[in-house]
Amino acid sequence: MKYEYKKGPELYTPIMMRIISKRDLTPDVRFFQIVPKEEFKHLDLDYKPGQFMMLSLFGSGEAPFSISSSPTRKGIFEFAIRKTGKITNKIFELKDGDQLGLRGPFGNGFPIEKMLGKDIVIVAGGLGAAPLRSLLLYILDNRELFGRLIYLYGAKNPQEMLYRPDFFEMLESDQLELYLTVDKGNEGFEDKIEEGMVTHLFKYVNDIDPKNTIACVCGPPVMYKFVVNEILKYNLEKHNILVNLERRMKCGTGKCGHCIIDYRYTCIDGPVFTYWDVIHMRELI
């Protein structure tokens, strides 16, 4: 017997996109809306909240970015991108109409089927609000399919808070229970934003039904341990605590190896992992 060689789709060749608008979310995070160029419009570019795309920039390289838009609002892809280095610096130089390459989506995304009908607690830290926005919008657009929606968001300071105006608006909404906090310096926003770590917002999270609740966490590496400990206090089942992780990635297809954690690839088995996975894989958080 010999192996049968079946080639797959060309996973590594980006399609071309065009920027249609952009705005600054924080001093170093910019929001981009992109759409496929004419010749790629026909492609079915569906995705799930929590998945990510590889964006390519001529001459500078390729990097993974979470999709910040929701598949319920089709046709447009949104990203919140922080300026940290070579590629992201160049992305910040782009103007409306400029092109970039895109391939994906990759990653497992949030297990939406499993979340249907459940109460959802979302905990975001810093840039973690980017992927979680996709989930948030998805739930809001399908509000009747989910139970309670609790959203806790912590940032360094009000200037670092992504989508701040949107969140302020949502504070008025009865669709979700939203709490915002900053590490320090909420002067001027005292009525909307608390001061202190994101863990400190758990005091507002009450009457949780542990059997019927799913928690989703995304933020900087240091945040997870503390937040998960808080969540565990509500007796949530470990597989119902979801963490969205970031690792170095060069392919998105489980081949380059960089994102490996034990035998799991962040780009295939993640970036959304359950806390049960975390217990099994020491390096996870």
Next chain:
Amino acid sequence: MKKKPTLGIYGFTGCAGCQLSLLDCEDELIDLFSAADIKVFYEAMSNNDDEALVDIALVEGSINTNKQLDELKEIREKAKVLVAFGSCANHGCVQAMALGDGKWEQRFKQVYGDAKFTVAIPREAQPIHKFVKVDAFIPGCPPSKIQMLRAITQLLFGNKPTYTNSPVCLECKFRENECLLNDGKLCLGPLTMGGCTAPCPTHNTPCIGCWGIIEEANHIAELKLLKEKGFKTEEIIRRFRMFGGSEIVEKIEKLLEVAK
């Protein structure tokens, strides 16, 4: 058409090999001259504009006189991006192999006796980052054509060149060489910044470390290993120092302690 980026190539003390290796890009030279607006390149042209502000300054050579130091500072003022070009600029190269031993004046006397100089006040060789902010670097003694051209292209494009932080061993294995360390040779590959395509081990001659020390270099482990193989501590340290420049100086004490 977009304005071409301006480029200045400046040389201080060294063998002039880094500039020469630019001239050695026979096939790409014409492209280089058309990709950039070259304002200063003494080794290749006579219509140099010393005063010009430049987008990118490639600085070759170590600083060995006070006059050079002043010039370096001027270049820093004039350049948007200052690049340490080659080993001399990056860490001092061979002229800095005895850096920090406190015997420079003695050596100077050995060579010149009591001769007095009007031309400039000499000083011990130092890499340029000791005096000015360096934005990017191109390693090598001299830089390899391929890595140098890639880096310059990225710089002209407005990017900082990125290197994988890998030692010479990576490319040595790419070229399928038997490891010389296992053959009892004093190879510095694991301590040395990659990018040269490992020409030396490929010719059965050990790497002497001419591209400078890689960030992750484990000198202590290599020292222990080489001692086990029968090399004397002094010889090993001398080898570490040959291209170790200013970086190795900080490690010497620890190494001598381990060697004991």
Next chain:
Amino acid sequence: MRVLKLSKKDENKLYDVLIKFGEVWAPVPKGSRYVFDKIEKKEDLIMYNEFIRTILPIKKFLMPQELNILNFKPSKYEKPKVDIPTRVIVGVPPCEIHALNILDKFYTTDFVDNYYMERREKVIIIGKSSLPDEYLFSHKTNTSIVEEGYDLFFIDLGDYYLVWVGSEKGDDIVRLGSDIFSEDVPVDVAKDFVAYREKRRKAFTKDIDLEGVTDLMELMYDADFWDEFGEKCLSCGQCTMVCPTCTCFNVIDEIELNKDEGHRRRYWDSCMFKDYSLVAGQHNFRESRAERLKLWYTHKLKAFIGHFGSPSCVGCGRCIITCPVDINVETVVEKLKG
């Protein structure tokens, strides 16, 4: 399964048959080791008896050290069209055929990597068994005998080779070479074969006890010896380069001087390098060498089982020969076993 005979008298004609199928590559000596090299002349195709392994494994044919994966312009990314030659690789040892089977699984699970596939379908594997040296321990990893993954497989039985046909391609070869591959395989050949098997089995000397290491990796995760290894490790990455089942790569974009064109280049990376797990904002998930070593051994001895049901070490012994400071499967297992 078809088994044929190739008399050693006819060995020198083998090249003429194989060259009809593509380039012929075989182990040739380099220093005290071997490398797979292109054979240009008939007389250079030599089946070295003492050949056990090359410096780099056959992964170099399937996922080359450096590979241009895309050409691009500001408005377009395109896979380069390259002509990949068919290569007949002669003398592939059994443990490497196992490694190849692992790579096949790896590159086709979840997503199919076409760069691998395009090369994979262009190699013809002619395996050969040989007696182990003091480093080979494929008997401990269940990879010393192959059942599949080759086109032809040779076993040296003195005056002749027994030749197993493992695929249609293999069958094409023996048909085309019908004047040297003989169908006349008398039953008493079995005696020779059994004797050879027995001799080979006994010749294995390296004793690495892999039993239970999966659990030990877990139990000894925080053991001190990892730090000791970490202090010794040179971070040279040789272990990952020479290991037949290491597959990590890095990707970098280059632009051409004075042109609006560039290339995306893929090249072997190593989890032993510091930047391997570095992410934006300079956060490094595996800052220390000990952590990086742990990852490698987790991956070799434990993690792969989770994915593919077997460890990814095939017992070729390359890491044992290559690591200058003796961090290898043998010494790690020794420590794990206390």
Next chain:
Amino acid sequence: MKKIIEVKHLARVEGDGGIYVEIENDQVKKVQMNIFEGPRLIEALAIGKLPEEVISFTPRICAICTVSHKNVAIRSIERALKYKEDKKTYFARELMHLGEIIESHSLHVFALALPDYLGYPNVIAMVDKYEDVVKQALNLKKFGNKVMQILNGKYIHGENATAGGFGKFPTEKELLEIKKEAEELLPFSIAATDIVGVLELPDYLEEETVFICCNPADNKFGFWGDELIFSNGKVIPSKKYKENLIERTVPHSFAKRSLYKGKPFTVGALARLNCIGDRLKKEAGKKYKKYKNPRWLKNPLFNNLAQTIEMIYCLERIPELVDILLKLPTPEFEKPAKKRGRGVGTVEAPRGLLVHDYSFEDGYVTNANIITPTAYNLDDIEKYFKNSAFNLNKAGKNEDEIAFELEKIVRAYDPCISCATHLVKVVKK
């Protein structure tokens, strides 16, 4: 009336140097070839090192003469420590050396000097009008680099050649490639001689001087030998270089100076042709006969022409060397027979006589002396500056015009300023 001619930064030469000339009342008061390149004290650093270390780092004195430095260091060390020299090793070293001569000469003639004569700021600017010449010249240069790369591992600062032999000898395939290319390039190099040969050279600087070069054994042309030969026919053993070529320092330069019998002298391609050019055969010999004339003894500007003739020699010699190398068996590494001793190595770098002189005790260097061609030439360069400045001033030229002519002289000598400043002579420890 006072004129000051100053070139702050010499262009199209290797390294950092300048010219300073003062003319007062039609008399040249001061002439200086300044060397700003900082001192590296390489010889002092050589003390206490092992042979292989010295062979690795002294070539860093100069990128463009790296192979000459390697060969001369090896020669000195092999003489000091009594290595046997294997034939194949010997010829492989020669091949590598010729690569450097070709590379260096083609760079200097075409990229650094020719633009002067044709009125261009650099070689790339010549492309429009002289595309073919530039491209072929670059090919020639590339070929020189290729030879060095194959033989020494890299074209600049390779590590393959060392005392006792080569890490790896070139393969048959590589050698045949070298041979083929050399044969292909020969016609261009012959034509190039005529391009340079017809240039009108000015005579305002002319004055007789002494030329010195290595004297290859057996009355052959070549680039090394254990004797030195003078243009007046005198021959001395290399070992006696110190007694004959006396060194001193001057305040305006970190490079030392040397005088022969109290007089400046010149080394380099022109020196070689003046001293041993009559030994050239084949096409090189023909061109030598065609162009040789008495002005060669007094005008250094002929150096570029001499370089082109030497390139023909190299391209004619390379196929011969390849044939020899292909026949010889590959040797084992030679080991030193002794741990102490002194050895003087003399070779001809592209720009002239290069001396390495090491003494060893117990296997380690105790004394090192290196003298580079540029250091030898500096006094003569200043002498020709003086002549030119005087005559051009008299002819009514202004400062800029004079400066340009002086730069031309510098470039004809093709000095490597970096190599001049590694600096010289060390007292015994």
